[in-house]
Amino acid sequence: MASVYKHPKTPKQASRRRARFDRLLEPEMLKALAEPSRAQILSCLLKCGRPCSVTEVAECCSIDFSMVARHLGTLARAGLLTSEKKGRTVWYNADARALALHFRDLADAIEELTPQDGCIEDNGCGCCDPEGIRS
Amino acid sequence: MASVYKHPKTPKQASRRRARFDRLLEPEMLKALAEPSRAQILSCLLKCGRPCSVTEVAECCSIDFSMVARHLGTLARAGLLTSEKKGRTVWYNADARALALHFRDLADAIEELTPQDGCIEDNGCGCCDPEGIRS
DNA sequence: CATACACTTGCGTTATGGCGTCAGTATACA
DNA sequence: TGTATACTGACGCCATAACGCAAGTGTATG
Numbered sequence: 001m002a003s004v005y006k007h008p009k010t011p012k013q014a015s016r017r018r019a020r021f022d023r024l025l026e027p028e029m030l031k032a033l034a035e036p037s038r039a040q041i042l043s044c045l046l047k048c049g050r051p052c053s054v055t056e057v058a059e060c061c062s063i064d065f066s067m068v069a070r071h072l073g074t075l076a077r078a079g080l081l082t083s084e085k086k087g088r089t090v091w092y093n094a095d096a097r098a099l100a101l102h103f104r105d106l107a108d109a110i111e112e113l114t115p116q117d118g119c120i121e122d123n124g125c126g127c128c129d130p131e132g133i134r135s
Numbered sequence: 136m137a138s139v140y141k142h143p144k145t146p147k148q149a150s151r152r153r154a155r156f157d158r159l160l161e162p163e164m165l166k167a168l169a170e171p172s173r174a175q176i177l178s179c180l181l182k183c184g185r186p187c188s189v190t191e192v193a194e195c196c197s198i199d200f201s202m203v204a205r206h207l208g209t210l211a212r213a214g215l216l217t218s219e220k221k222g223r224t225v226w227y228n229a230d231a232r233a234l235a236l237h238f239r240d241l242a243d244a245i246e247e248l249t250p251q252d253g254c255i256e257d258n259g260c261g262c263c264d265p266e267g268i269r270s
Numbered sequence: 271c272a273t274a275c276a277c278t279t280g281c282g283t284t285a286t287g288g289c290g291t292c293a294g295t296a297t298a299c300a
Numbered sequence: 301t302g303t304a305t306a307c308t309g310a311c312g313c314c315a316t317a318a319c320g321c322a323a324g325t326g327t328a329t330g
Contacts, residue, residue, distance in 0.1 A: 034165035
């Protein structure tokens with residue numbers, strides 16, 4: 001659920017919000033998601049709702065096996081999947097709850113970052129010169 | 136707020152969910168966000184909470200002017216910003232509410248896509264052979 | 271009409287990343 | 301111990317895109 005916007009009281013608080021926003025907008029994660037093949041692979045894993053091996057995923061989405069292996073690695077390194085090696089097969093799993101939570105947090109962070117309607121006082125963003133930009 | 140997962144009753148419903156997921160995972164939008172410079176520019180605009188010109192944004196983030204102009208164009212084309220030309224200046228604006236809504240929708244879509252805990256019946260994903268993959 | 275301003279676009283360079291192939295590693299199983 | 305299985309990694313090719321520079325376009329202003 002969305003948090004209600006509260007104007008940052010201190011530069012420190014504003015800086016925390018910036019940091020939170022930046023963390024949630026992790027380029028590695030977004031780059032991983034931005035590839036259509038990888039998005040397809042992720043959706044496969046979400047739909048299956050259980051850990052899948054590289055072979056299974058490759059059969060799912062008719063992408064070259066080694067590419068699937070690489071994509072799964074990328075998704076896992078980006079924190080979008082978990083992986084567990086058992087014997088000679090690696091089981092990749094998509095945690096739908098965690099992913100959904102991440103994007104809800106991001107939504108909250110976006111709303112926290114922006115000032116209220118009509119708020120014109122310095123929001124402590126430190127990015128723009130308040131004199132220059134609010135003339 | 137999160138919707139409660141309900142197993143798709145028909146292949147048609149499952150297909151609608153897939154389509155929703157794919158739409159929310161628009162590669163163009165994610166690619167636009169995945170660039171650190173562009174994320175920075177977007178956060179500038181969110182923090183300012185009002186339309187900014189290209190010149191203002193360029194002064195904000197110490198990136199080459201023509202690059203800022205290009206990045207803003209990319210963000211706008213990806214639907215992350217709105218732009219309005221008035222005279223010789225273009226005003227770019229980030230709609231925090233709309234962005235937050237988008238990511239909450241995505242979170243919902245992710246949760247809708249995945250089967251309930253322990254659900255092993257065919258979820259109509261059509262991506263995996265139920266026989267082969269659930270052995 | 272000339273000039274300043276606010277972008278936009280084209281160009282060449284560089285960097286990143288996807289893609290397939292193929293060889294290598296690690297594990298199970300007969 | 302040999303062979304099949306399941307992946308991983310290294311190479312090279314190619315497409316895309318970021319980046320900075322500089323020239324071009326369109327709009328106000330004197």
